[in-house]
Structure formats: C-alpha cells, structure tokens
Amino acid sequence: MAAEGGMTGQLVSMVTLLGAAVIAVPVFKRLGLGAVLGYLAGGLAIGPFGLKLVSDPQTILHVAELGVVMFLFVIGLEMNPTHLWGLRRQIFGLGSLQVVVCSALLTAVGVAFGYSWPVSFVAGAGFVLTSTAIVMQLLNERGDIATPRGQRIVSILLFEDLLIVPLLAVVAFLAPADAAHAATSPLWQRIGTALLALGALVAAGIWLLNPLFRVLARAKAREVMTAAALLVVLGAALLMELGGLSMAMGAFLAGVLLSESTFRHQLEADVEPFRGLLLGLFFLAVGMSLDLATVASHWPLVLGGTLALMATKAACIYAVARFAKSSRADAVDRAILMAQGGEFAFVLYAQALAQRVITPEVNANMTAIIVLSMAFTPLVVALHKRLARPAPESMEGVEPAHDLCGNVLIIGFGRVGQIVTQAALLRGADITIIDSDTTTIREANKYGFKVYFGDGARTDVLHAAGAHHARAIVVCIDDRAAATLIAETAKQQFPQAELIVRAYDREHALALVKTDADVVVRETFESALVLGHATAKALGASDDEADENLAELRRRDRERFTLEIAGGRFAGRDLVLRNGTETTAAPVEQAPAT
Incomplete structure (x- = not known):
C-alpha cells in the first residue's frame, strides 16, 4: 500500500507539472510574454511557495537539468568542428573579456551592499554565469541561434560553461583554513581529471560513435537508435560530470563530434521530444525554487540586489559588445538577453556554502536573486520588443532604383x-x-x-x-x-x-x-x-x-x-x-x- 501511495503521489506531481505547463504557457504566449515566463509563472504557482501542490522542486530541478544538456547536444549537432574552430576568437576572446570585466564590476556591487570582497566576488562570479537555458530558449523562439549575433552569444555561453571549473577552484582557495578539508582533492588533480575526461570524450567521438551507429542502423531497430541517442547524450554528460566539468559542455562536445555524421538528423529527431519536455520542466522547477518567504523578509536586499546586478551586468555587456565593434542594436540585444544569473550559480553557491565562504543567509538571498533575475529576463525582453524602435536598416551594398528602362x-x-x-x-x-x-x-x-x-x-x-x-x-x-x-x-x-x-x-x-x-x-x-x-x-x-x-x-x-x-x-x-x-x-x- 505504501508503494501504491508513493506511486500515486508521483503521478499526482507529474499531472500537476504537466497541467501547469499546458495552462500557463499558452496564456503567456497569447499575452506576448513568451513560453519561458509562462513556465516560470506556472512553477511559482504550483510550488512550495505558491499553492504547495509540489513540495520538492530541487529534485525536479536536478532531473530537469537534462533538458539543458539535451539542448546543448542539439546545438552541437549544428556546429561542425571547422565552424567551431572559426568561433575560437569569439569564445575565448569576447567571452573572456566579458567575464573579466563583469566579474570586477559585480564584485564592486557586492562590496557596495556591505559584503566582504570574498563574499562579493563569489556572489558576482555566480551572477556572471548566464543562464544557458533561458538565453538559448529565447534565441530559439526568435530563430536567431544560427545568425551571426546568435553565434556570438552562444560562444560566450560556451566560455562561461568552461568557467565553472576554475571558479570552483577559486572558491576552494578562498575557504577558511579550517574548511580546507572540504576539498576532496588538490587543484592539479582536478585539472588532470577534467583534461582526461575531455580526452576520453573526444576519442570516443572520433573512433567509437559513428561505427556504433552504423551497427545499430543495420539492425533496423528504431527504438534502439533512440536509446543510443539518449545514451550518447547522457553518457557524455556523466563523463564531464565525473571530470568536474559542466554536463552541458559534455553534451555539446558530443553533438559537435557527431555534427558531420550521416546520422546527425536522425539523432536530432530522436532527442528533440525529450529536450523540449525536460527543458520546460527545468523552467517549471526554477519557478518553484523562488523562495517567496526569503524575498518577503529581505525584499529590499533581494529586489535591490537583483536590479543592481542586472543593470550592472547589462551595462558591462553593452560596453564590451561596443568595444568589440558590434552594432548598437546587437549590443543592446545581447545586454538584455544575458543580464541574468544562471543555473550554474546554484552549483557555485552550494560549494561556497559547503566550504564556509558564504553564510546560509547569503546563499538563500543570492539564490533568490538569481531566480528572480531569470524570471525578469523574458519580461524585459518582451518589454523591449514592444517599446524599442526598430533599428535603421543598413543600406550598405544596396542601390535604390533610378532611371531604369527595362522591358x-x-x-x-x-x-x-x-x-x-x-x-x-x-x-x-x-x-x-x-x-x-x-x-x-x-x-x-x-x-x-x-x-x-x-x-x-x-x-x-x-x-x-x-x-x-x-x-x-x-x-x-x-x-x-x-x-x-x-x-x-x-x-x-x-x-x-x-x-x-x-x-x-x-x-x-x-x-x-x-x-x-x-x-x-x-x-x-x-x-x-x-x-x-x-x-x-x-x-x-x-x-x-x-x-x-x-x-x-x-x-x-x-x-x-x-x-x-x-x-x-x-x-x-x-x-x-x-x-x-x-x-x-x-x-x-x-x-x-x-
């Protein structure tokens, strides 16, 4: 009976989650606010700080992160290694410039709010890590992922995904002396493990994956091909996780390695249904994670911190984009899209809390600020779309009609x-x-x-x-x-x-x-x-x-x-x-x- 009750409870949670998505997303899209904000609002409504229909958002969030992983795999399938190599300057040049400048300015914001510089740095560094899920979904809805400005944003996101490893190392360095035992292994060992995991993934992608899919294709078992596609995505994510890297980065690299495979379109079709469902579940879980009690008890700090961090990050992104010779319209668009904190900040703050770099109160406040910034982003994007004047169209290389006489x-x-x-x-x-x-x-x-x-x-x-x-x-x-x-x-x-x-x-x-x-x-x-x-x-x-x-x-x-x-x-x-x-x-x- 206990098992039956547990199964019933799980089924009720699943029905509640699906119902929230089915109701909220069409309503918000009809209002012109986009699917992401609909998912976030639906999650907030049914979560422990709303109607309390679902009580464990963290578990759902961990499972739903696979949606982000699968999204990055699909993006990787669209980028062959040659194209990715062509983006190297944007990934490491533009990405590193944006990260360094934003980290310094966001740390200054934390100090201005009265925190010590180590706490301010960790809080600011977490906010630098943009939400891959939010940005990629918004780009996907607009059809901008394959455009030049979309590719620049993707490049920066990839660099920020790589950044989680050195940031975790910095957290260990900032930990008090009596918390040093929390580090499970020295820095050089963790870097070596990460490089080994990357090498193993690249080797498997070059010599193993294509022969594997050829064998499975000859077997003509459709469900096995789907299982193999999921195995590749989840296996790559697990390998990167074991190496201390981002799961999303592992899935992306697996996609890149398969981008020139004859099975690319089949893989994309197999993963797509899972990707869309889990990504929606991720946004629902983020909405459920917004602790309204923390926001209510510290609302001046949380609201003021959210607005200050978003405004500072947006101004920094705009300045870097203009310095890199992007147009004004592209710079504004990038600043608005990437002004929020991201899901990897949760990992960074949890590690900083475990090593006593930040207090539980700071962790709760910063987590609320990150979630609130993610919720604000689709709203700001929709508001900008309605209020912004269209950029003047470039007439470079275009000649108006004049004195022509064809028949x-x-x-x-x-x-x-x-x-x-x-x-x-x-x-x-x-x-x-x-x-x-x-x-x-x-x-x-x-x-x-x-x-x-x-x-x-x-x-x-x-x-x-x-x-x-x-x-x-x-x-x-x-x-x-x-x-x-x-x-x-x-x-x-x-x-x-x-x-x-x-x-x-x-x-x-x-x-x-x-x-x-x-x-x-x-x-x-x-x-x-x-x-x-x-x-x-x-x-x-x-x-x-x-x-x-x-x-x-x-x-x-x-x-x-x-x-x-x-x-x-x-x-x-x-x-x-x-x-x-x-x-x-x-x-x-x-x-x-x-």
Whole structure:
C-alpha cells in the first residue's frame, strides 16, 4: 500500500507539472510574454511557495537539468568542428573579456551592499554565469541561434560553461583554513581529471560513435537508435560530470563530434521530444525554487540586489559588445538577453556554502536573486520588443532604383521571382528587378543578379524602375496585401504593361481579379496539379489518362472560379484559365450557370 501511495503521489506531481505547463504557457504566449515566463509563472504557482501542490522542486530541478544538456547536444549537432574552430576568437576572446570585466564590476556591487570582497566576488562570479537555458530558449523562439549575433552569444555561453571549473577552484582557495578539508582533492588533480575526461570524450567521438551507429542502423531497430541517442547524450554528460566539468559542455562536445555524421538528423529527431519536455520542466522547477518567504523578509536586499546586478551586468555587456565593434542594436540585444544569473550559480553557491565562504543567509538571498533575475529576463525582453524602435536598416551594398528602362519589371526576388527571372532571360528580355528586403538584395548580388531597392507600391519607385517603359510587370512578392496594392497602382499608372501577379491562394486571386490584373497565378495551384498527375499515374493511369484528369481538374476549377466571381464579389467579370493560369477577360453580361 505504501508503494501504491508513493506511486500515486508521483503521478499526482507529474499531472500537476504537466497541467501547469499546458495552462500557463499558452496564456503567456497569447499575452506576448513568451513560453519561458509562462513556465516560470506556472512553477511559482504550483510550488512550495505558491499553492504547495509540489513540495520538492530541487529534485525536479536536478532531473530537469537534462533538458539543458539535451539542448546543448542539439546545438552541437549544428556546429561542425571547422565552424567551431572559426568561433575560437569569439569564445575565448569576447567571452573572456566579458567575464573579466563583469566579474570586477559585480564584485564592486557586492562590496557596495556591505559584503566582504570574498563574499562579493563569489556572489558576482555566480551572477556572471548566464543562464544557458533561458538565453538559448529565447534565441530559439526568435530563430536567431544560427545568425551571426546568435553565434556570438552562444560562444560566450560556451566560455562561461568552461568557467565553472576554475571558479570552483577559486572558491576552494578562498575557504577558511579550517574548511580546507572540504576539498576532496588538490587543484592539479582536478585539472588532470577534467583534461582526461575531455580526452576520453573526444576519442570516443572520433573512433567509437559513428561505427556504433552504423551497427545499430543495420539492425533496423528504431527504438534502439533512440536509446543510443539518449545514451550518447547522457553518457557524455556523466563523463564531464565525473571530470568536474559542466554536463552541458559534455553534451555539446558530443553533438559537435557527431555534427558531420550521416546520422546527425536522425539523432536530432530522436532527442528533440525529450529536450523540449525536460527543458520546460527545468523552467517549471526554477519557478518553484523562488523562495517567496526569503524575498518577503529581505525584499529590499533581494529586489535591490537583483536590479543592481542586472543593470550592472547589462551595462558591462553593452560596453564590451561596443568595444568589440558590434552594432548598437546587437549590443543592446545581447545586454538584455544575458543580464541574468544562471543555473550554474546554484552549483557555485552550494560549494561556497559547503566550504564556509558564504553564510546560509547569503546563499538563500543570492539564490533568490538569481531566480528572480531569470524570471525578469523574458519580461524585459518582451518589454523591449514592444517599446524599442526598430533599428535603421543598413543600406550598405544596396542601390535604390533610378532611371531604369527595362522591358520587364520584376517586383520581388524570392523563390518565385528568381524562377520568373530565368524564364524572362531565356527570351532575351531586358530585366529590371526591385525588392524591399536588403538581405535578399545583397545575397542576389553575390550571384551576379543586380537587384535594386524599392517599394513596388509607390508610384515614384515604379517610375524610377522604368515601369512606364515595361511591356510586362510581374509581381512576385508573398505578401497578399502588398501584392494587391502594387497591382492596383501598376494597373492604374502603367496600363500599357501586361500585369502578371502571384496570388497567395484562391481568396487572394479573387481580390486580384478586381484590380484588373491581366494574369493571376495561384502559387500552389500548378504544383498541386503536377502532384495530382503523378498520383494518377501511381494508381495505374496512362499518360493520356493522367492528362485527361488534369484537364478535367482545370475545367472544374475554372467553372468554380467563374461562379465565385459572378456570385457577388466581382459580378460582371469572367475568368478564363489558359493552361492553368487565371487570366481576366472582357466583362460579360451574365455569368454561366455552371
């Protein structure tokens, strides 16, 4: 019965945790505050300092740290050793500069609050260790991990993960003489163990992992491949833990060593569900760990310390970023994202407490400050996103449209525009291309295409791009409202040109008919017909039968489209489909009945 009661209690805790996530995260995302803050708020609500539905957040936190470990493994899979080597200056140069400057300033903040310099140093050093989980999740939500500014942040996080070992050594050095017995081994031995663990992991990654996965792939046991993926992640984390290093660092290195493996995508797919669930559990546990009693009894110190440390760290990060020649926008973004303390501070403070460098009261206050700073970060990020003015777009390498006179004007140089351009070039056309995305323009220039900057909805831009000379104006952008506005403007101002417009879907195509566009092409219609043609052949149809099916589909679609036009929205206009392309024809007095 006792075992049954224990199992029931565990099941209740699991249901409570999942329920908190399912309720809080969608609500906070709907409010524009992000998933991380939702997890933190949900954890605070059900934890021992909230509704007391879950009473042991520390145990959950230790298990949930595996979510951070798996996240770093997935990031490692995206970085091959060559790419990582290319980041070495950012990892050790930018990372060390930020850590040294921030440590000095944060130590000064502790001294200003009245603590001795050893206590201030340990408290400040813990706050220097940014939360990998918080920052990586926010970067992931924004899709910034693979961008240059995201890579710089990842580099600094990696350096801070490496920093936990020397910081633990410094704590042992600062310990009182009568606490020296707490150190289990001398410094040189711990450094040797760490290097041995790193060497063993690298050796296993080079000579063992790929042959292992080839053997498992030949066995064709899907569940065993999943088990092997988890074994690699957890095994690497355990090896680094035994070596006195960060578990997250071990998982990251394992990912890097497998980044060029043919099994990389399979590994990522196997780990992803566990990573997302455990990372969410980690944020819930952090929320549950916020001791409201400590915050309430020492609220001036905790709140003031949180704001002072976050402001000092943010100012330091901004200054270092600007010194390293980052743009103002990137420096502000990095400062806001990395202004909090991190999960590795808990490890540092626990060790400092065990060796009597800090008191239990300092440990409780600093732990509350770290958790509070982690909770504030998503809120500050969301507030900055709403209030900050967008940074001016760089026009470097971009030329505005001016005095052009091609006979074909293409507006938008994305996937569709690139293909249309090639078709026009095969006919020997004199092409002018404009786009409003500077990144697209710069990328196109690398491949020999001259694309000019300009908003196709503006009459002056169209004149500058030579629309009054054009025989055809082709609108290829994927923004429905913008495409409709461009079509209206171009048809009114440049009636001599054939107006050919890309439509997002059927509703958009109907709206474009109203603008008198000469040709309207739904972007998915032709590809869907080709897929249907291939499906008919797969079912045994001959080429002629498949072609007949295709013609019948075109006929039915043409009739439905004509009825929709005549049925109220655009009565008085007919639509003729030539080879699957919707083309507005002359007005008719009465729409066909079928």
